[in-house]
Amino acid sequence: MHPAPSVIFFSTFSGLGFGLLFWLGLGWPSPTGLVAFVFFAIGYLLAVGGLIASTFHLGHPERALKAFSQWKTSWLSREAICAVAALILMAIYGAGAVFADQHWRVLGVIGGLLSLGTVFTTSMIYAQLKTVPRWHMPLTPLNFLSLSIAGGALLAGQVTWALWLIILAGGIQLATWIVGDGRFATSETTIATATQLGGIGQVRAFEPPHTGTNYLLREFVYVIGRKHSFKLRLIAIVLMAALPVTLLLMPFSHVAGGLAVLVHVAGVLTARWLFFAQAEHVVGLYYGKR
Amino acid sequence: MTELPKSTQKKLGLVIDLDTCVGCHACVISCKGWNTENYGAPLSDQDAYGADPSGTFLNRVHSYEIQPAEGAAQLIHFPKSCLHCEDAPCVTVCPTGASYKRTEDGIVLVNESDCIGCGLCAWACPYGAREMDQAAGVMKKCTLCVDRIYNDNLPEEDRIPVCVRTCPSGARHFGDLGDPDSAVSQLVKERGGVDLMPEQGTKPVNKYLPPRPKDRMPEIDVLAPFLAPVDQGAKGFLGWLDRTLDKL
Numbered sequence: 001m002h003p004a005p006s007v008i009f010f011s012t013f014s015g016l017g018f019g020l021l022f023w024l025g026l027g028w029p030s031p032t033g034l035v036a037f038v039f040f041a042i043g044y045l046l047a048v049g050g051l052i053a054s055t056f057h058l059g060h061p062e063r064a065l066k067a068f069s070q071w072k073t074s075w076l077s078r079e080a081i082c083a084v085a086a087l088i089l090m091a092i093y094g095a096g097a098v099f100a101d102q103h104w105r106v107l108g109v110i111g112g113l114l115s116l117g118t119v120f121t122t123s124m125i126y127a128q129l130k131t132v133p134r135w136h137m138p139l140t141p142l143n144f145l146s147l148s149i150a151g152g153a154l155l156a157g158q159v160t161w162a163l164w165l166i167i168l169a170g171g172i173q174l175a176t177w178i179v180g181d182g183r184f185a186t187s188e189t190t191i192a193t194a195t196q197l198g199g200i201g202q203v204r205a206f207e208p209p210h211t212g213t214n215y216l217l218r219e220f221v222y223v224i225g226r227k228h229s230f231k232l233r234l235i236a237i238v239l240m241a242a243l244p245v246t247l248l249l250m251p252f253s254h255v256a257g258g259l260a261v262l263v264h265v266a267g268v269l270t271a272r273w274l275f276f277a278q279a280e281h282v283v284g285l286y287y288g289k290r
Numbered sequence: 291m292t293e294l295p296k297s298t299q300k301k302l303g304l305v306i307d308l309d310t311c312v313g314c315h316a317c318v319i320s321c322k323g324w325n326t327e328n329y330g331a332p333l334s335d336q337d338a339y340g341a342d343p344s345g346t347f348l349n350r351v352h353s354y355e356i357q358p359a360e361g362a363a364q365l366i367h368f369p370k371s372c373l374h375c376e377d378a379p380c381v382t383v384c385p386t387g388a389s390y391k392r393t394e395d396g397i398v399l400v401n402e403s404d405c406i407g408c409g410l411c412a413w414a415c416p417y418g419a420r421e422m423d424q425a426a427g428v429m430k431k432c433t434l435c436v437d438r439i440y441n442d443n444l445p446e447e448d449r450i451p452v453c454v455r456t457c458p459s460g461a462r463h464f465g466d467l468g469d470p471d472s473a474v475s476q477l478v479k480e481r482g483g484v485d486l487m488p489e490q491g492t493k494p495v496n497k498y499l500p501p502r503p504k505d506r507m508p509e510i511d512v513l514a515p516f517l518a519p520v521d522q523g524a525k526g527f528l529g530w531l532d533r534t535l536d537k538l
Contacts, residue, residue: 001413059407059427066386066404070292076410077385130379130490131416188489189416191354196484196498197308197366201358206365209318209350212343215421219412282487283418286352286370 001132002222003276010054011122012268014083015144017046018115019152021090025112028158032101040094042155044087047115051083075128079121086114119148126275133187134180134279143169143176147240147268154244154261163248166264170241173271177233184280184290194285205288220281221289225273232274240267292384294377298396301468302434303374303495304454305477309502311461313353313367317453321349321371321432324452329437330402334425346423348372348432349453366501369462371453372419372432373486373494374398380411380420380431388429396468396495397436402428416490439464467495 020043031039055061070077089111096102123144126135150165191205192198247260280290325348326332335345349371356364378398381389388404389411405428412420412429420431435451438444448455454462465474477483483497524532
Protein backbone atom coordinates (compact mmCIF):
# COMPACT_ATOMS: atom_id res chain seq x y z
CA MET A 1 0.00 0.00 0.00
CA HIS A 2 1.19 3.49 -0.82
CA PRO A 3 2.44 5.11 2.41
CA ALA A 4 0.78 8.53 2.05
CA PRO A 5 2.59 10.96 4.39
CA SER A 6 -0.72 12.64 5.32
CA VAL A 7 -2.15 9.35 6.63
CA ILE A 8 1.06 8.36 8.43
CA PHE A 9 1.27 11.72 10.22
CA PHE A 10 -2.46 11.73 10.91
CA SER A 11 -2.61 8.30 12.50
CA THR A 12 0.58 8.77 14.51
CA PHE A 13 -0.09 12.26 15.89
CA SER A 14 -3.82 11.94 16.41
CA GLY A 15 -3.17 8.59 18.13
CA LEU A 16 -0.73 10.32 20.46
CA GLY A 17 -3.00 13.33 21.02
CA PHE A 18 -6.08 11.22 21.78
CA GLY A 19 -3.88 9.06 24.02
CA LEU A 20 -2.97 12.15 26.05
CA LEU A 21 -6.62 13.28 26.18
CA PHE A 22 -7.53 9.81 27.46
CA TRP A 23 -5.17 10.17 30.45
CA LEU A 24 -6.28 13.76 31.09
CA GLY A 25 -9.91 12.66 30.97
CA LEU A 26 -9.29 9.93 33.53
CA GLY A 27 -7.66 12.50 35.80
CA TRP A 28 -4.04 11.29 35.65
CA PRO A 29 -2.79 14.02 35.92
CA SER A 30 -5.46 16.49 37.10
CA PRO A 31 -3.83 19.86 36.50
CA THR A 32 -5.60 23.21 36.71
CA GLY A 33 -4.98 26.72 35.40
CA LEU A 34 -2.00 27.35 33.14
CA VAL A 35 -0.53 23.84 33.50
CA ALA A 36 -3.88 22.36 32.45
CA PHE A 37 -3.95 24.78 29.51
CA VAL A 38 -0.55 23.54 28.30
CA PHE A 39 -1.56 19.87 28.67
CA PHE A 40 -4.85 20.32 26.79
CA ALA A 41 -3.21 22.52 24.14
CA ILE A 42 -0.65 19.78 23.38
CA GLY A 43 -3.40 17.16 23.23
CA TYR A 44 -5.53 19.26 20.89
CA LEU A 45 -2.63 20.32 18.66
CA LEU A 46 -1.71 16.68 18.10
CA ALA A 47 -5.26 15.34 17.73
CA VAL A 48 -6.66 18.17 15.61
CA GLY A 49 -3.42 18.62 13.66
CA GLY A 50 -3.54 14.94 12.80
CA LEU A 51 -7.19 15.20 11.73
CA ILE A 52 -6.40 18.17 9.49
CA ALA A 53 -3.45 16.31 7.97
CA SER A 54 -5.80 13.44 7.12
CA THR A 55 -7.93 15.70 4.92
CA PHE A 56 -4.92 16.41 2.67
CA HIS A 57 -5.27 13.10 0.89
CA LEU A 58 -8.95 13.66 0.05
CA GLY A 59 -9.94 14.45 -3.51
CA HIS A 60 -12.69 16.79 -2.27
CA PRO A 61 -11.98 17.95 1.33
CA GLU A 62 -14.71 20.60 1.02
CA ARG A 63 -17.30 17.80 1.20
CA ALA A 64 -15.81 16.30 4.38
CA LEU A 65 -18.96 17.08 6.42
CA LYS A 66 -20.80 14.40 4.46
CA ALA A 67 -18.50 11.84 6.07
CA PHE A 68 -20.52 12.06 9.31
CA SER A 69 -23.57 10.44 7.76
CA GLN A 70 -22.82 6.72 7.30
CA TRP A 71 -21.99 5.58 10.83
CA LYS A 72 -24.22 2.52 10.44
CA THR A 73 -21.75 0.75 8.15
CA SER A 74 -18.60 2.83 7.69
CA TRP A 75 -15.71 2.83 10.17
CA LEU A 76 -14.41 6.04 8.56
CA SER A 77 -17.71 7.75 9.31
CA ARG A 78 -17.68 6.37 12.88
CA GLU A 79 -14.15 7.72 13.30
CA ALA A 80 -15.25 11.21 12.23
CA ILE A 81 -18.18 11.20 14.68
CA CYS A 82 -16.18 9.72 17.55
CA ALA A 83 -13.35 12.23 17.04
CA VAL A 84 -15.65 15.26 17.06
CA ALA A 85 -17.61 13.98 20.06
CA ALA A 86 -14.37 13.35 22.01
CA LEU A 87 -12.97 16.77 21.10
CA ILE A 88 -16.15 18.60 22.14
CA LEU A 89 -16.50 16.79 25.50
CA MET A 90 -12.81 17.15 26.30
CA ALA A 91 -12.95 20.85 25.38
CA ILE A 92 -15.69 21.41 27.97
CA TYR A 93 -13.83 19.29 30.54
CA GLY A 94 -10.57 21.13 29.73
CA ALA A 95 -12.24 24.54 30.02
CA GLY A 96 -13.42 23.54 33.50
CA ALA A 97 -9.89 22.55 34.52
CA VAL A 98 -8.24 25.65 33.03
CA PHE A 99 -10.70 28.39 33.94
CA ALA A 100 -12.81 27.09 36.84
CA ASP A 101 -10.38 24.85 38.74
CA GLN A 102 -12.99 22.14 38.35
CA HIS A 103 -12.65 18.50 37.23
CA TRP A 104 -16.01 17.28 36.05
CA ARG A 105 -15.18 13.61 36.53
CA VAL A 106 -18.04 11.97 34.59
CA LEU A 107 -17.49 14.26 31.60
CA GLY A 108 -13.75 13.57 31.69
CA VAL A 109 -14.15 9.79 31.82
CA ILE A 110 -16.66 9.78 28.92
CA GLY A 111 -14.43 12.14 26.90
CA GLY A 112 -11.38 10.00 27.65
CA LEU A 113 -13.12 6.81 26.57
CA LEU A 114 -14.36 8.50 23.39
CA SER A 115 -10.75 9.59 22.70
CA LEU A 116 -9.67 5.98 22.92
CA GLY A 117 -12.71 5.02 20.84
CA THR A 118 -11.47 7.35 18.11
CA VAL A 119 -8.16 5.49 17.96
CA PHE A 120 -10.06 2.20 17.84
CA THR A 121 -12.24 3.38 14.93
CA THR A 122 -9.12 4.55 13.08
CA SER A 123 -7.54 1.13 13.48
CA MET A 124 -10.74 -0.60 12.34
CA ILE A 125 -10.63 1.28 9.03
CA TYR A 126 -7.58 -0.85 8.29
CA ALA A 127 -8.45 -3.99 10.23
CA GLN A 128 -11.80 -4.39 8.43
CA LEU A 129 -10.15 -4.74 5.00
CA LYS A 130 -10.16 -8.36 3.91
CA THR A 131 -8.29 -7.23 0.81
CA VAL A 132 -5.16 -6.45 2.87
CA PRO A 133 -4.52 -9.68 4.81
CA ARG A 134 -1.68 -8.14 6.87
CA TRP A 135 -4.12 -5.64 8.40
CA HIS A 136 -7.15 -7.92 8.66
CA MET A 137 -6.54 -9.21 12.21
CA PRO A 138 -7.32 -8.25 15.84
CA LEU A 139 -3.65 -7.31 16.37
CA THR A 140 -4.14 -4.19 14.23
CA PRO A 141 -6.51 -2.41 16.69
CA LEU A 142 -4.40 -3.73 19.61
CA ASN A 143 -1.31 -2.24 17.97
CA PHE A 144 -2.92 1.18 17.45
CA LEU A 145 -4.56 1.26 20.90
CA SER A 146 -1.49 0.14 22.85
CA LEU A 147 0.71 2.72 21.12
CA SER A 148 -1.84 5.45 21.75
CA ILE A 149 -2.22 4.66 25.46
CA ALA A 150 1.53 4.26 25.97
CA GLY A 151 2.40 7.45 24.08
CA GLY A 152 -0.36 9.28 25.94
CA ALA A 153 1.01 8.12 29.30
CA LEU A 154 4.46 9.35 28.26
CA LEU A 155 3.08 12.78 27.33
CA ALA A 156 0.94 12.91 30.46
CA GLY A 157 4.05 12.35 32.58
CA GLN A 158 2.77 9.07 34.07
CA VAL A 159 6.27 7.62 34.26
CA THR A 160 5.49 4.24 35.86
CA TRP A 161 2.47 3.61 33.65
CA ALA A 162 4.42 4.79 30.57
CA LEU A 163 7.27 2.40 31.35
CA TRP A 164 5.10 -0.72 31.47
CA LEU A 165 2.76 0.36 28.68
CA ILE A 166 5.65 1.09 26.29
CA ILE A 167 7.05 -2.38 26.97
CA LEU A 168 3.58 -3.83 26.29
CA ALA A 169 3.14 -1.76 23.12
CA GLY A 170 6.59 -2.83 21.91
CA GLY A 171 5.66 -6.47 22.46
CA ILE A 172 2.38 -6.07 20.58
CA GLN A 173 4.27 -4.31 17.77
CA LEU A 174 6.64 -7.28 17.45
CA ALA A 175 3.70 -9.69 17.45
CA THR A 176 1.96 -7.58 14.78
CA TRP A 177 5.00 -7.84 12.52
CA ILE A 178 5.62 -11.55 13.08
CA VAL A 179 1.98 -12.64 12.71
CA GLY A 180 1.40 -10.12 9.89
CA ASP A 181 4.21 -11.64 7.81
CA GLY A 182 2.27 -14.86 7.38
CA ARG A 183 -1.16 -13.38 6.78
CA PHE A 184 -1.10 -13.17 2.97
CA ALA A 185 -0.13 -16.84 2.67
CA THR A 186 -2.95 -17.95 4.99
CA SER A 187 -5.58 -15.70 3.36
CA GLU A 188 -6.31 -18.36 0.68
CA THR A 189 -6.28 -15.70 -2.03
CA THR A 190 -3.85 -16.54 -4.82
CA ILE A 191 -3.51 -15.79 -8.52
CA ALA A 192 -5.37 -19.08 -9.07
CA THR A 193 -8.44 -18.00 -7.05
CA ALA A 194 -8.23 -14.48 -8.54
CA THR A 195 -8.37 -15.75 -12.12
CA GLN A 196 -10.13 -19.10 -11.44
CA LEU A 197 -7.78 -20.55 -14.06
CA GLY A 198 -5.79 -22.74 -11.66
CA GLY A 199 -7.73 -25.82 -12.74
CA ILE A 200 -5.92 -25.87 -16.09
CA GLY A 201 -2.40 -25.43 -14.76
CA GLN A 202 0.09 -23.01 -13.30
CA VAL A 203 -1.09 -19.40 -13.80
CA ARG A 204 1.42 -16.66 -14.63
CA ALA A 205 0.66 -13.00 -15.34
CA PHE A 206 1.83 -12.70 -18.94
CA GLU A 207 0.86 -9.21 -20.01
CA PRO A 208 -0.52 -6.35 -17.92
CA PRO A 209 -3.46 -4.39 -19.38
CA HIS A 210 -1.33 -1.34 -20.10
CA THR A 211 2.30 -0.61 -20.84
CA GLY A 212 2.29 2.25 -18.33
CA THR A 213 1.37 2.31 -14.68
CA ASN A 214 -2.05 3.14 -13.20
CA TYR A 215 -3.87 4.24 -10.04
CA LEU A 216 -4.15 0.67 -8.76
CA LEU A 217 -0.44 -0.05 -9.04
CA ARG A 218 0.54 3.29 -7.51
CA GLU A 219 -1.90 2.92 -4.62
CA PHE A 220 -1.74 -0.80 -3.87
CA VAL A 221 1.51 -2.24 -5.19
CA TYR A 222 4.13 -0.19 -3.37
CA VAL A 223 7.41 -2.08 -3.17
CA ILE A 224 9.96 0.68 -2.52
CA GLY A 225 11.85 0.18 0.75
CA ARG A 226 10.59 -3.35 1.38
CA LYS A 227 14.11 -4.71 1.10
CA HIS A 228 15.10 -2.55 4.09
CA SER A 229 12.13 -3.69 6.15
CA PHE A 230 14.18 -5.67 8.67
CA LYS A 231 16.54 -2.77 9.39
CA LEU A 232 13.61 -0.36 9.57
CA ARG A 233 11.81 -2.65 12.04
CA LEU A 234 14.91 -2.72 14.19
CA ILE A 235 15.16 1.09 14.08
CA ALA A 236 11.45 1.40 14.84
CA ILE A 237 11.45 -0.88 17.88
CA VAL A 238 14.62 0.68 19.32
CA LEU A 239 13.23 4.20 18.95
CA MET A 240 9.68 3.34 19.94
CA ALA A 241 10.37 1.14 22.97
CA ALA A 242 13.98 0.35 23.89
CA LEU A 243 15.31 3.93 24.08
CA PRO A 244 12.29 5.49 25.85
CA VAL A 245 12.31 2.68 28.43
CA THR A 246 16.03 3.27 29.08
CA LEU A 247 15.46 7.01 29.42
CA LEU A 248 12.54 6.47 31.80
CA LEU A 249 14.60 4.13 34.00
CA MET A 250 17.19 6.86 34.48
CA PRO A 251 16.66 9.35 37.33
CA PHE A 252 13.77 11.58 36.24
CA SER A 253 14.56 14.84 34.47
CA HIS A 254 12.47 16.86 32.05
CA VAL A 255 15.23 16.63 29.42
CA ALA A 256 15.23 12.83 29.56
CA GLY A 257 11.42 12.83 29.51
CA GLY A 258 11.28 15.13 26.50
CA LEU A 259 13.88 13.04 24.70
CA ALA A 260 11.87 9.89 25.45
CA VAL A 261 8.81 11.48 23.81
CA LEU A 262 10.78 12.50 20.70
CA VAL A 263 12.42 9.12 20.09
CA HIS A 264 9.14 7.32 20.81
CA VAL A 265 7.31 9.44 18.20
CA ALA A 266 10.10 8.87 15.66
CA GLY A 267 9.80 5.13 16.28
CA VAL A 268 6.01 5.12 15.87
CA LEU A 269 6.33 7.12 12.63
CA THR A 270 8.80 4.55 11.28
CA ALA A 271 6.55 1.67 12.31
CA ARG A 272 3.53 3.40 10.73
CA TRP A 273 5.44 3.88 7.48
CA LEU A 274 6.18 0.16 7.48
CA PHE A 275 2.53 -0.58 8.31
CA PHE A 276 1.60 0.84 4.90
CA ALA A 277 4.70 0.05 2.85
CA GLN A 278 4.70 -3.63 3.82
CA ALA A 279 0.97 -4.16 3.40
CA GLU A 280 0.06 -6.10 0.27
CA HIS A 281 -3.34 -5.74 -1.40
CA VAL A 282 -4.78 -8.82 -3.12
CA VAL A 283 -5.40 -6.83 -6.33
CA GLY A 284 -1.64 -7.05 -6.96
CA LEU A 285 -2.19 -10.73 -7.81
CA TYR A 286 -3.96 -9.74 -11.04
CA TYR A 287 -0.74 -7.99 -12.04
CA GLY A 288 1.50 -10.85 -10.90
CA LYS A 289 2.83 -8.57 -8.17
CA ARG A 290 2.39 -8.14 -4.45
CA MET B 291 -27.12 4.99 1.81
CA THR B 292 -24.23 2.63 2.26
CA GLU B 293 -26.31 -0.13 3.77
CA LEU B 294 -26.59 -2.91 1.21
CA PRO B 295 -30.11 -3.89 0.12
CA LYS B 296 -31.15 -7.30 1.50
CA SER B 297 -32.07 -8.37 -1.99
CA THR B 298 -32.43 -6.70 -5.35
CA GLN B 299 -35.30 -7.15 -7.82
CA LYS B 300 -32.86 -7.90 -10.61
CA LYS B 301 -29.17 -8.81 -10.66
CA LEU B 302 -27.96 -7.15 -13.81
CA GLY B 303 -24.44 -8.12 -14.72
CA LEU B 304 -22.01 -9.45 -17.28
CA VAL B 305 -20.95 -12.94 -18.25
CA ILE B 306 -17.47 -13.02 -19.73
CA ASP B 307 -16.39 -15.95 -21.86
CA LEU B 308 -12.66 -16.55 -21.38
CA ASP B 309 -12.79 -19.15 -24.15
CA THR B 310 -13.75 -16.69 -26.87
CA CYS B 311 -12.07 -13.47 -25.73
CA VAL B 312 -9.30 -12.69 -28.22
CA GLY B 313 -7.73 -9.91 -26.15
CA CYS B 314 -8.36 -7.14 -28.67
CA HIS B 315 -9.10 -4.51 -25.97
CA ALA B 316 -12.03 -3.12 -28.01
CA CYS B 317 -14.21 -3.26 -24.86
CA VAL B 318 -11.59 -1.19 -23.02
CA ILE B 319 -11.58 1.52 -25.66
CA SER B 320 -15.35 1.66 -26.16
CA CYS B 321 -15.82 1.82 -22.37
CA LYS B 322 -13.33 4.66 -22.08
CA GLY B 323 -15.05 6.46 -24.95
CA TRP B 324 -18.63 6.11 -23.74
CA ASN B 325 -17.85 6.93 -20.13
CA THR B 326 -15.75 9.94 -21.05
CA GLU B 327 -18.39 11.43 -23.33
CA ASN B 328 -21.45 10.68 -21.22
CA TYR B 329 -22.48 10.27 -17.55
CA GLY B 330 -20.28 11.76 -14.81
CA ALA B 331 -16.75 13.14 -14.71
CA PRO B 332 -14.75 12.20 -17.84
CA LEU B 333 -12.12 9.45 -17.53
CA SER B 334 -9.01 11.58 -17.55
CA ASP B 335 -5.49 10.77 -18.75
CA GLN B 336 -2.27 12.14 -17.33
CA ASP B 337 0.77 12.75 -19.51
CA ALA B 338 -1.08 10.94 -22.30
CA TYR B 339 1.53 11.73 -24.97
CA GLY B 340 4.55 11.92 -22.65
CA ALA B 341 7.06 9.48 -21.23
CA ASP B 342 4.88 8.20 -18.37
CA PRO B 343 1.26 8.01 -19.53
CA SER B 344 -1.50 6.78 -17.24
CA GLY B 345 -5.23 7.22 -17.01
CA THR B 346 -8.53 6.10 -15.55
CA PHE B 347 -10.12 2.98 -17.00
CA LEU B 348 -13.22 1.13 -15.83
CA ASN B 349 -12.35 -2.01 -17.73
CA ARG B 350 -8.93 -3.54 -18.27
CA VAL B 351 -7.84 -6.69 -20.09
CA HIS B 352 -5.11 -8.78 -18.48
CA SER B 353 -3.40 -11.72 -20.19
CA TYR B 354 -2.34 -14.86 -18.35
CA GLU B 355 -0.19 -17.79 -19.37
CA ILE B 356 -1.41 -21.14 -18.04
CA GLN B 357 1.06 -24.00 -18.06
CA PRO B 358 -0.73 -27.36 -17.81
CA ALA B 359 1.06 -30.35 -16.25
CA GLU B 360 1.77 -31.58 -19.77
CA GLY B 361 1.44 -30.01 -23.17
CA ALA B 362 1.78 -26.49 -24.45
CA ALA B 363 1.03 -23.37 -22.41
CA GLN B 364 -2.25 -21.53 -23.03
CA LEU B 365 -2.68 -17.79 -23.27
CA ILE B 366 -5.93 -16.51 -21.73
CA HIS B 367 -7.13 -12.95 -22.16
CA PHE B 368 -8.97 -11.77 -19.08
CA PRO B 369 -11.19 -8.66 -19.16
CA LYS B 370 -11.90 -7.29 -15.69
CA SER B 371 -14.36 -4.60 -14.58
CA CYS B 372 -16.71 -4.09 -11.62
CA LEU B 373 -18.48 -7.36 -10.72
CA HIS B 374 -21.44 -5.56 -9.06
CA CYS B 375 -21.11 -7.81 -5.98
CA GLU B 376 -24.12 -8.71 -3.85
CA ASP B 377 -22.00 -8.19 -0.73
CA ALA B 378 -20.11 -5.22 -2.11
CA PRO B 379 -17.43 -4.26 0.45
CA CYS B 380 -16.81 -0.99 -1.43
CA VAL B 381 -20.32 0.24 -0.59
CA THR B 382 -20.36 -0.36 3.16
CA VAL B 383 -17.01 1.36 3.81
CA CYS B 384 -18.08 4.63 2.14
CA PRO B 385 -18.32 7.36 4.80
CA THR B 386 -20.54 9.74 2.82
CA GLY B 387 -23.14 7.50 1.22
CA ALA B 388 -21.78 8.30 -2.24
CA SER B 389 -21.43 4.60 -3.02
CA TYR B 390 -24.62 2.60 -3.22
CA LYS B 391 -26.16 -0.54 -4.63
CA ARG B 392 -29.46 -0.08 -6.42
CA THR B 393 -32.40 -2.08 -5.10
CA GLU B 394 -34.12 -2.28 -8.50
CA ASP B 395 -31.31 -3.84 -10.53
CA GLY B 396 -28.31 -4.37 -8.24
CA ILE B 397 -26.00 -1.97 -10.07
CA VAL B 398 -23.29 -0.49 -7.83
CA LEU B 399 -22.88 3.23 -8.49
CA VAL B 400 -21.06 6.29 -7.15
CA ASN B 401 -22.87 9.57 -6.67
CA GLU B 402 -19.98 11.78 -7.71
CA SER B 403 -21.31 14.94 -6.08
CA ASP B 404 -21.15 13.20 -2.66
CA CYS B 405 -17.75 11.53 -3.13
CA ILE B 406 -14.95 13.08 -1.03
CA GLY B 407 -12.26 11.08 -2.83
CA CYS B 408 -10.95 9.28 0.27
CA GLY B 409 -10.20 6.16 -1.76
CA LEU B 410 -11.34 3.71 0.92
CA CYS B 411 -13.77 1.95 -1.45
CA ALA B 412 -10.91 1.19 -3.83
CA TRP B 413 -8.97 -0.25 -0.87
CA ALA B 414 -11.93 -2.46 0.01
CA CYS B 415 -12.39 -3.85 -3.52
CA PRO B 416 -10.34 -7.02 -4.11
CA TYR B 417 -10.73 -6.78 -7.88
CA GLY B 418 -9.25 -3.34 -8.56
CA ALA B 419 -12.56 -2.28 -10.09
CA ARG B 420 -12.50 1.26 -8.74
CA GLU B 421 -10.05 3.92 -9.80
CA MET B 422 -9.70 7.44 -8.47
CA ASP B 423 -9.76 9.95 -11.30
CA GLN B 424 -6.68 12.10 -10.89
CA ALA B 425 -8.25 15.13 -12.56
CA ALA B 426 -11.73 15.05 -10.98
CA GLY B 427 -10.67 13.74 -7.54
CA VAL B 428 -13.66 11.39 -7.40
CA MET B 429 -13.96 7.62 -7.57
CA LYS B 430 -14.85 6.15 -10.96
CA LYS B 431 -16.25 2.70 -11.60
CA CYS B 432 -18.24 0.67 -14.11
CA THR B 433 -21.87 1.83 -14.19
CA LEU B 434 -22.95 -1.15 -16.29
CA CYS B 435 -23.73 1.67 -18.76
CA VAL B 436 -26.78 2.67 -16.74
CA ASP B 437 -27.11 5.60 -19.17
CA ARG B 438 -27.47 3.18 -22.12
CA ILE B 439 -29.47 0.22 -20.86
CA TYR B 440 -32.55 2.32 -19.93
CA ASN B 441 -32.03 4.96 -22.64
CA ASP B 442 -35.12 5.23 -24.84
CA ASN B 443 -33.29 7.60 -27.20
CA LEU B 444 -31.04 4.76 -28.36
CA PRO B 445 -32.08 2.06 -30.83
CA GLU B 446 -33.09 -1.06 -28.92
CA GLU B 447 -30.03 -3.08 -29.96
CA ASP B 448 -27.80 -0.42 -28.39
CA ARG B 449 -29.47 -0.63 -24.96
CA ILE B 450 -26.74 -2.86 -23.56
CA PRO B 451 -23.38 -1.95 -21.99
CA VAL B 452 -21.06 -0.56 -24.61
CA CYS B 453 -18.38 -3.23 -23.94
CA VAL B 454 -20.92 -5.94 -24.79
CA ARG B 455 -22.13 -4.04 -27.87
CA THR B 456 -18.57 -3.63 -29.12
CA CYS B 457 -17.08 -7.08 -28.49
CA PRO B 458 -16.27 -8.54 -31.93
CA SER B 459 -15.90 -12.12 -30.68
CA GLY B 460 -19.12 -12.35 -28.67
CA ALA B 461 -17.20 -12.95 -25.46
CA ARG B 462 -19.32 -10.59 -23.38
CA HIS B 463 -22.95 -11.14 -22.43
CA PHE B 464 -25.33 -8.89 -20.49
CA GLY B 465 -28.51 -9.80 -18.64
CA ASP B 466 -30.33 -10.55 -15.39
CA LEU B 467 -28.38 -13.12 -13.43
CA GLY B 468 -31.09 -13.16 -10.77
CA ASP B 469 -33.53 -14.76 -13.22
CA PRO B 470 -32.66 -18.47 -13.59
CA ASP B 471 -34.38 -18.58 -17.00
CA SER B 472 -32.50 -15.67 -18.54
CA ALA B 473 -30.09 -16.35 -21.40
CA VAL B 474 -27.10 -15.36 -19.27
CA SER B 475 -28.14 -17.61 -16.36
CA GLN B 476 -28.59 -20.51 -18.78
CA LEU B 477 -25.16 -19.83 -20.25
CA VAL B 478 -23.57 -19.80 -16.80
CA LYS B 479 -25.29 -23.08 -15.95
CA GLU B 480 -24.29 -24.73 -19.20
CA ARG B 481 -20.66 -23.65 -19.16
CA GLY B 482 -20.00 -23.80 -15.40
CA GLY B 483 -19.57 -20.06 -14.82
CA VAL B 484 -17.48 -19.13 -11.78
CA ASP B 485 -16.98 -16.30 -9.26
CA LEU B 486 -13.60 -14.56 -8.97
CA MET B 487 -11.97 -14.75 -5.51
CA PRO B 488 -14.95 -16.54 -3.90
CA GLU B 489 -13.01 -16.69 -0.60
CA GLN B 490 -13.32 -12.91 -0.30
CA GLY B 491 -17.05 -13.40 0.32
CA THR B 492 -18.17 -10.63 -2.02
CA LYS B 493 -20.68 -12.75 -3.97
CA PRO B 494 -20.00 -11.19 -7.38
CA VAL B 495 -22.90 -10.97 -9.82
CA ASN B 496 -20.65 -11.06 -12.91
CA LYS B 497 -19.59 -14.56 -13.87
CA TYR B 498 -16.62 -15.88 -15.85
CA LEU B 499 -16.90 -18.84 -18.21
CA PRO B 500 -13.71 -20.91 -17.98
CA PRO B 501 -11.90 -21.88 -21.19
CA ARG B 502 -13.14 -25.16 -22.65
CA PRO B 503 -10.58 -28.00 -22.88
CA LYS B 504 -8.30 -27.67 -25.89
CA ASP B 505 -8.68 -30.03 -28.85
CA ARG B 506 -5.96 -32.68 -29.05
CA MET B 507 -4.11 -33.50 -32.26
CA PRO B 508 -5.07 -37.04 -33.32
CA GLU B 509 -2.44 -39.79 -33.57
CA ILE B 510 -0.45 -39.76 -36.82
CA ASP B 511 -2.18 -41.84 -39.50
CA VAL B 512 -0.77 -45.34 -40.16
CA LEU B 513 -0.51 -44.45 -43.84
CA ALA B 514 1.64 -41.42 -43.08
CA PRO B 515 4.97 -43.05 -44.06
CA PHE B 516 3.56 -43.84 -47.50
CA LEU B 517 2.38 -40.30 -47.93
CA ALA B 518 5.74 -38.73 -47.04
CA PRO B 519 7.00 -36.56 -49.89
CA VAL B 520 9.81 -38.18 -51.84
CA ASP B 521 12.54 -35.93 -53.15
CA GLN B 522 12.99 -36.68 -56.80
CA GLY B 523 16.03 -34.48 -57.15
CA ALA B 524 16.27 -31.47 -59.38
CA LYS B 525 16.03 -31.81 -63.15
CA GLY B 526 17.03 -29.68 -66.11
CA PHE B 527 19.26 -26.66 -65.64
CA LEU B 528 19.03 -26.72 -61.82
CA GLY B 529 19.87 -30.43 -61.83
CA TRP B 530 22.97 -29.77 -63.99
CA LEU B 531 23.97 -26.91 -61.67
CA ASP B 532 23.53 -29.16 -58.61
CA ARG B 533 25.68 -31.92 -60.07
CA THR B 534 28.34 -29.51 -61.32
CA LEU B 535 28.61 -27.73 -57.97
CA ASP B 536 28.91 -31.08 -56.15
CA LYS B 537 31.89 -31.99 -58.35
CA LEU B 538 33.82 -28.81 -57.61
